[in-house]
Amino acid sequence: MATLSLKTYLDHMDLKNWAFSLFDDGYSLHTYGFKSRRATPSITMEAKTWTPDLVVWSDRKILIVECKGGKPTEGDLIQAKTYADIPESALLTLTGLAKIERKVVLLYFKDMLQSDVEAREALLAKLALQRDILVWTYERGFSVTSVQGSHDEDELDSLLKGGLDVPRLLSHRIEIQPDSPIVLLEKLLFRKLWERAFRYKDTRFTIGTAREILDGHIFAVKNPDKKLNEAISSGESHGLCNTEQPGQVWKLNVILESPPSIQNYLQRLQAVLKYPGLQEFSD
Amino acid sequence: MGVEVGVIKEIFVWSDFDSPTELRDLWLLPFESAMKTIRINMSGPINNEWTLKFTDLERPIGTEGNFEQYIYRLQTHCEGRLWELYTYSSPPLHRTIGPLVKFVPKLGYALFPPNFVKDLLQSYGPNEELTAFKADRDYFSIEVGNPSELVRENFAEMSYKSSNVQEDFVTLVEKKPVGPLLLTSTDFKITYHSSKVRACKIRIEINGRLGQVGKGDTEIFQEVRERALKFLTTQIEKTLLSTQTDRIEVIKDAESHTEIVSREITQPSQPIIIKLTKPIDLSMRRRIEGLFTRDMRKSGFFGNIDWKSDSQSTIRTTDTQGGGDAILNIQLGKDFLLISPISSTTARAVDRIYHVILEKIDVDSLLTHMLE
Numbered sequence: 001m002a003t004l005s006l007k008t009y010l011d012h013m014d015l016k017n018w019a020f021s022l023f024d025d026g027y028s029l030h031t032y033g034f035k036s037r038r039a040t041p042s043i044t045m046e047a048k049t050w051t052p053d054l055v056v057w058s059d060r061k062i063l064i065v066e067c068k069g070g071k072p073t074e075g076d077l078i079q080a081k082t083y084a085d086i087p088e089s090a091l092l093t094l095t096g097l098a099k100i101e102r103k104v105v106l107l108y109f110k111d112m113l114q115s116d117v118e119a120r121e122a123l124l125a126k127l128a129l130q131r132d133i134l135v136w137t138y139e140r141g142f143s144v145t146s147v148q149g150s151h152d153e154d155e156l157d158s159l160l161k162g163g164l165d166v167p168r169l170l171s172h173r174i175e176i177q178p179d180s181p182i183v184l185l186e187k188l189l190f191r192k193l194w195e196r197a198f199r200y201k202d203t204r205f206t207i208g209t210a211r212e213i214l215d216g217h218i219f220a221v222k223n224p225d226k227k228l229n230e231a232i233s234s235g236e237s238h239g240l241c242n243t244e245q246p247g248q249v250w251k252l253n254v255i256l257e258s259p260p261s262i263q264n265y266l267q268r269l270q271a272v273l274k275y276p277g278l279q280e281f282s283d
Numbered sequence: 284m285g286v287e288v289g290v291i292k293e294i295f296v297w298s299d300f301d302s303p304t305e306l307r308d309l310w311l312l313p314f315e316s317a318m319k320t321i322r323i324n325m326s327g328p329i330n331n332e333w334t335l336k337f338t339d340l341e342r343p344i345g346t347e348g349n350f351e352q353y354i355y356r357l358q359t360h361c362e363g364r365l366w367e368l369y370t371y372s373s374p375p376l377h378r379t380i381g382p383l384v385k386f387v388p389k390l391g392y393a394l395f396p397p398n399f400v401k402d403l404l405q406s407y408g409p410n411e412e413l414t415a416f417k418a419d420r421d422y423f424s425i426e427v428g429n430p431s432e433l434v435r436e437n438f439a440e441m442s443y444k445s446s447n448v449q450e451d452f453v454t455l456v457e458k459k460p461v462g463p464l465l466l467t468s469t470d471f472k473i474t475y476h477s478s479k480v481r482a483c484k485i486r487i488e489i490n491g492r493l494g495q496v497g498k499g500d501t502e503i504f505q506e507v508r509e510r511a512l513k514f515l516t517t518q519i520e521k522t523l524l525s526t527q528t529d530r531i532e533v534i535k536d537a538e539s540h541t542e543i544v545s546r547e548i549t550q551p552s553q554p555i556i557i558k559l560t561k562p563i564d565l566s567m568r569r570r571i572e573g574l575f576t577r578d579m580r581k582s583g584f585f586g587n588i589d590w591k592s593d594s595q596s597t598i599r600t601t602d603t604q605g606g607g608d609a610i611l612n613i614q615l616g617k618d619f620l621l622i623s624p625i626s627s628t629t630a631r632a633v634d635r636i637y638h639v640i641l642e643k644i645d646v647d648s649l650l651t652h653m654l655e
Contacts, residue, residue: 020548021551024551025551037547037548038532038545038546038547039545039546039547039548040545040546041543041544041545041546042543042544042545043541043542043543044541044542044543045539045540045541045542046540055545087539089536089539089541090539090541090543093534093536093539093541093543094534094543094545169554169597169612169621169623171527171551171552171610171623173527173529173548173551173552174546191599191608192627194601195601195607195608195627198388198601198602198603198604198605199299199388199389199605199606199607200388200605201388201605215531216529216530216531216546216626217546218531218544218545218546221544256603259577259579259580259585262579262585262603263577263585266585266586266587269587270587
């Protein structure tokens, strides 16, 4: 079990959103043929589960993308290999395409990949032996600037090696994933509860409300209510809500008509990711 | 040929309700309890038209137990997202639709921005005559054409009778001798000279209001109403196309014992642009940041600066009137502001952000969509 700093994790989420935007309509890879994509898929087959960051596919190739916000580690290639082992039948279920070639992409920030020469060299040396795994390097806010490995399609190789445009602004479309730390779920949940409070003039909520407002987000593979309860408890400990009926009804700690109260709530929400002791978590 | 009947007054409202029956079932009782002296009866629909009957318990009439009543009819457009409320009488807004829209967070006035009104007037060419207008600034209002004079708190309101409203409009609003003024109400007369002279006086107000001023040719009014409706319909369609939509896809294959749960973003967000008349400088950037993060009383928004560098800020702001969140991007030196709608952003929130910019930052700014 690796330990990540929260900053590395948030960088990872940024990278994941940038990666997602590479396949937006109008951008080169979409035009090339990668028109189908899914964020944060959870693929379960018998007792095994795979959760890559992103999968995209054309009518002949599927890219399984894993984003790495930090420096390269030995575990990265091991993780990529597990994606190379996803059974073909699972890919068929996902894409509906009987014959599809897979490539696994490890995506790094350029500065992070270059910051540790030894780790980078170790990764690239081992990569030379892997036919189905590639490394893409992303320059923050600019483009994909280098590719190691082959896509087995000259046109695609040349497209990527020439650099890819990315949107001007990073849009945080993927805010959470199943292995996110509870504080990230807490922040998203309490932001949405606050937005809802204005829409319904109602600061009370239940676990059902929480589930409903996070519809569309994948934040747990198993037992989502347990995670939601943890996020609510964490919110309570940070002064964002109070219990009205234990385990059933909570109330946001905000008076909607009072600007000072609103300001306090938002300050507490902003501070959620800065509380001491939360800088490290295990994935 | 138009027929001269009663005077029609309309209010256009954005709605988040799935159906007006949701308003009837969930909001009217709490509204009556909060208002104490207003009662509403809502009936329908008959031919896609609901009727809202307001009873004003503060205004008794005739025999005991009878009170003044005001009727609005309601039609929906754009799959229920736009409500058109109209009446042939002149009910006091502050005892009818005004408090209802204020009370129900899923409703909000549509916006007729100055550029729409100016384009509308221009399109009628010589058939149009500007007869009165009202233009405001935070603390300043000039009303031309309707004589009255009053001072309210530290808000100066001046009005005078003009012999040439058209010229005064150019002098006061377009040349801006007293600083930028936001056009909030415009009265104009449209006249067609054919075998018979047909004319109609119309008032259009920034907060989604459109009505006849006195009796006039209803066909002319209907023509303007259709243009207003087309404008609002186009706005909401573009906003919807700019807003992210997503869904959770669950695929199960019993044969291979596979289950795949993933998130499909079916439509990505596209920024909506507020085009400004001058580049953003440091002071403007601070003002915009302040309006959308902490000056709730001035803007109706509250939020956080999510990300900031020397040249840019990204703000996540919440419409405290229930229109949802939106992301704003401000770039120093650029003559535009970007609104990135998220899945919960409504057309009301976009209109309100634009209204704040018009009122507090730049009266001549334009709202455009990337799709254009």
